[in-house]
Amino acid sequence: MKFEDGVWPEYDEQLEKLEIRLLLEAVFNRYGHDFRNYSYPSMRRRIWHRATMEQLGTISMLQHLVLHDRDAFERLLGDLVIPVTELFRDPGMFRFFRGKVAPELAKLPFVRIWHAGCASGEEAYSSAIVMDEKGLLDHSRIYATDISRQALQRAREGVVPPDRMEAYERNYEDSGGAQSIAAYYGEAGGVFRLKPSIADRIVFAEHNLVTDRSFNEFHVIFCRNVMIYFNSDLRDRVHALLYESLADGGFLILGGKESVAFTRLAGRYEIWSDEHRVYRKVR
Known part of the structure; x- marks a missing residue:
């Protein structure tokens, strides 16, 4: 042919x-x-x-x-594994995280957050910035994983294209940001790079949701717009992994077209926001 x-x-x-x-x-x-x-x-x-x-x-x-x-x-x-992400993507979800979830995390002595399927890292940067503004980053650790080595390499660099900064600034403001997104980036030679005070709280690593096991207990798991590409059997397997990885009272945050409804674990979560797909593990 x-x-x-x-x-x-x-x-x-x-x-x-x-x-x-x-x-x-x-x-x-x-x-x-x-x-x-x-x-x-x-x-x-x-x-x-x-x-x-x-x-x-x-x-x-x-x-x-x-x-x-x-x-x-x-x-x-x-x-x-085409990555589609940006800083403070879906600002309403981050506004909800900032206003409703972060106060619950403030009650904990230490917070572990997992971004599963982090692509080039912008979502992990976003949660780190929110945690910093809520005074929680110093006693937090954020894990961001993906199966793509190339995506993880870009994520570790913490670089934002200059032509995206204006759009990211709007997202940040719409998410309830307290100052300017530029405050979290250093600029040199036209390159914007996440400041070490934020980047150093994020651990990037390879992890395959399909074949790998849980590697820690987390208080928040972001797994957004990953399972839309899975069939029903694979979604069930990944939901079981996420549930196993959540601490009691931990929060699961999914993408806008994803849900725990109609899964075997639906009854083990409390819906905190159906609009923003935020669920809390109750048992």
Whole structure:
């Protein structure tokens, strides 16, 4: 099969499904990343995008490439876990966190927060800034994890593109920010970098929600817009992991299209905000 001028010839649907299944099985066995229970339409689009970018005529050819070339696998991984994030994304949720959740955290001697699927880190920066403004950051530790090494490298750098600062300033103000987002960034040579007083409270590490176990007990877990790509079986598994990782009375914060409703654990949470998908573990 030959790729010409951005157009693919007619393709056998059953063969395509087989090739995708074999590719995802190969990725799991070779690299330990399990996408086998992700939404099929989403995986199909992203896999074909990578095949197109690599100028390959079949998914089997893509499988051969990623099994023998780690850099090619990293490129595929970047397509499969496309990060969509920004500072204080969904400002209303952060306003709720600032006004309702943070006062509960202030009652604790030490606070552990986990951002699961942190992408390039902006959400973790945002929670750290809120915790700092509430006077809680000095007795907090924020863990931010992702399966993408490239995303984690960007997250550790703490750099914000200059052309995004104006939009981030609006998000910050809408979230109830007390001053200016620029107060938390140092600028040098046109590069804005998160100040060490904030960045040093965040630990970035690799973690796969699909295959790895719980690694601590947390008082808040952010897992936003991650499970929308999972099928129902995988969502159940990840919900069990998150529940296991939450301390009693801990808060789970999901994305706007996600919920604990209709999961086996729904009765073990109290709804704190249905609008902002904030739940508290009650038992």
